[in-house]
Amino acid sequence: MKDSILQQILTTSSQLNKKIVFPEAGRDPRVLHAVSHLTSTGAAVPVLISEAGSVEALADAENIELPDDIRIINADDKQGLKERTVFFEKKLSHKNPTKDQILLLAKNPLMIAGWLVATGQADGAVAGSIASTADVIRASIRTIGTSEGAKLVSSTFLMELTDGRVLTYADCGVVPYPDSEQLADIAISSGETHRKLTGQDPKIAFLSFSTKGSADHERVDLVREALFLAKKKKNEWAMDGELQFDSAFVPDVARRKSPDSEVAGQANVYIFPNLDAGNIAYKITERVGGATAIGPILQGLAKPYMDLSRGCSKEDIFYAACIASVLSDS
Structure with a gap:
C-alpha cells in the first residue's frame, strides 16, 4: 500500500537533518510537544526561541525533557540583539525606522525566527499557533523576502x-x-x-x-x-x-x-x-x-516560513516542520 503524502514528507524530512526554528516555543505547549516528537523521531533539528527562560519553564510545567544539545535562542541575549539590530537597520534602511522601532523588531520572536532563516542559521521556520497569519507573513517578508521571480506571498x-x-x-x-x-x-x-x-x-x-x-x-x-x-x-x-x-x-x-x-x-x-x-x-x-x-502552506518566499492555524494540533505543528524541511531542500 502506498504511503500517505504526509508519511512520504516525513520520510524525506528525516533524511535531510534540516534546522527548523520555532518562535512560539516558550508560549505554547503544543509547540514544545511537537518539538519533542521531532527530536525523538529525527524528523528535523529544532531551534527554539525563548523569552526570559520561557522555554525551560514551559518544558518543566509540561514534563517535557528536551535534549541537552538543543539550541535555544534567548531573545534578550545582548550579542544576538546587537547582530539583529544591525540586520534590521540594513534591511529596512529604505523606511528610515527609529532606533526604538528597530529594537522592537530585534526582540520580536517572529522576527528573530526570520532572521535566523535569512542568515542561514536555520533552514525554515514554523509559527502561527499564537500569532496571526498577517503577523507571520509580515515577519517573513521583512526578514526572508520573496523568492526570485515571485512578487507576492x-x-x-x-x-x-x-x-x-x-x-x-x-x-x-x-x-x-x-x-x-x-x-x-x-x-x-x-x-x-x-x-x-x-x-x-x-x-x-x-x-x-x-x-x-x-x-x-x-x-x-x-x-x-x-x-x-x-x-x-x-x-x-x-x-x-x-x-x-x-x-x-x-x-x-x-x-x-x-x-x-x-x-x-x-x-x-x-x-x-x-x-x-x-x-x-x-x-x-x-x-x-x-x-x-494539509496546509495552509505559505509560498513565494525565498525560504520556508510556515503559518499555522491557531486551532492547530501538535501533530499539525510536527508536520508543518517536516514540510518546511522538504521545501527548504529544493
Missing part, C-alpha cells in the same frame, strides 16, 4: 483524496481577489510547491465558471490573461484555462469540453480565481469529499 493546500491522489489548491488563505499578474504568480508558486512536495510535474488548471470561451465576462478575461502571463514565465509547464472544475478533473468531461487540452481531465494543481472560491472549495473537498487537507 500566497498559500496552498495539499488535498489528499480518498483514492490516494494528491492535488494542490491555491490560493485558499492569503490573497482575496488577485489580479491577472498575481494569479499567474500564484500559479507558478503553486506548481513549484506541488513539485517539491509530491515529486510530480505540475499540470495546472486555471479555474473559472467558463471552459474555453463558453462564457464571456471580465472575470473570465482575468483568468485568460493570467494563463497568458504564466505561460510567458513557464512555457515548459503544462497549464491550461479557462477551465471549469469538471473539465479540469473528470476525463470524460474533458474529452467533450476541451479535447485538445494537455491539462483538462488530469490537472493536479487547481488555481482558483479568488479566495472565496479557493477557501470554499478546499473545505467542501475535505468535509464532503473526505479528503485530507
